[in-house]
Amino acid sequence: MTGTQLSALIYRKTKATTTTYTAANMLMDVNLMKDEIASRIQQSRPTVWHMSTLCDLADDQREYSLPSDMLNNIVSLELKFTATGDFVKATHFARRHYSDALQETKIVNDFDNLEPRYFIRRQALYILSGTIITVVEGLKLVYDAFPADLANLTGIVDLSIDPSTTTHGFPREFHELLARRVSIEYKSNQPDMKLNDKELGYDNDLDKALDDFSTLDLSQATFGSVPSGSTRGDNGFNY
DSSP: OBHHHHHHHHHHHHTOOTTTSOHHHHHHHHHHHHHHHHHHHHHHSTTTTEEEEEEEEOTTOOEEEOOTTEEEEEEEEEEOOSTTSOOEEEEEOOGGGOOSOOOHHHHHHHOOSSSOEEEEETTEEEEESSOOOOEEEEEEEEEEEOOOOOSOSOOSSBTTSOSBTTBOOOOGGGHHHHHHHHHHHHHHTOTTOOOOHHHHTHHHHHHHHHHHHTTOOOOOOEEEEOOSOBTTBSSOOOO
């Protein structure tokens, strides 16, 4: 289903017009409901939204912004502390388990580059390791990424097609359910409109679609480079 077809289906389900349901409002609802369904899909097939990306490490920089499209999960973090060295897997470490101050001399004394750790704060990774030097693409992150937001509800490209090598499309198995969920959202905000039987059965149909979708995994982790530049330092994720 294309964006144009999705829009037409939503208008048919809601019996709305472009005046009572503007394209801008519909687009906002589509993207919100798309993310809601994507979260359920991730629970059903955990690997479907995997995305891989690279980031430069910078001298003495321990904090790196997380990608803005991250759904809810870091799959893995690997670090390369020298240009010619190998990647080393970093292990998640709860901040509350480290009682010392986040001071460079203390961190270097308590951790090393053979078994680095990390925790998350302020939507950023914080690395606990030995000394960090500049290494181009020295940080490799695999995470779950939301499927890309729709920029509009037009066009002839199917929504299931990945918009780029570093973004996900939205599986065609859930296109009608997305339209139905948007219709439910619209009607729920109209005091004189009631849901029809199919809309009332949305939850059951979504569960069935998720169950069917979970039985086969054809997903691949996409791998791409990320430009340097971060709001938290000289290098980092920039989406």
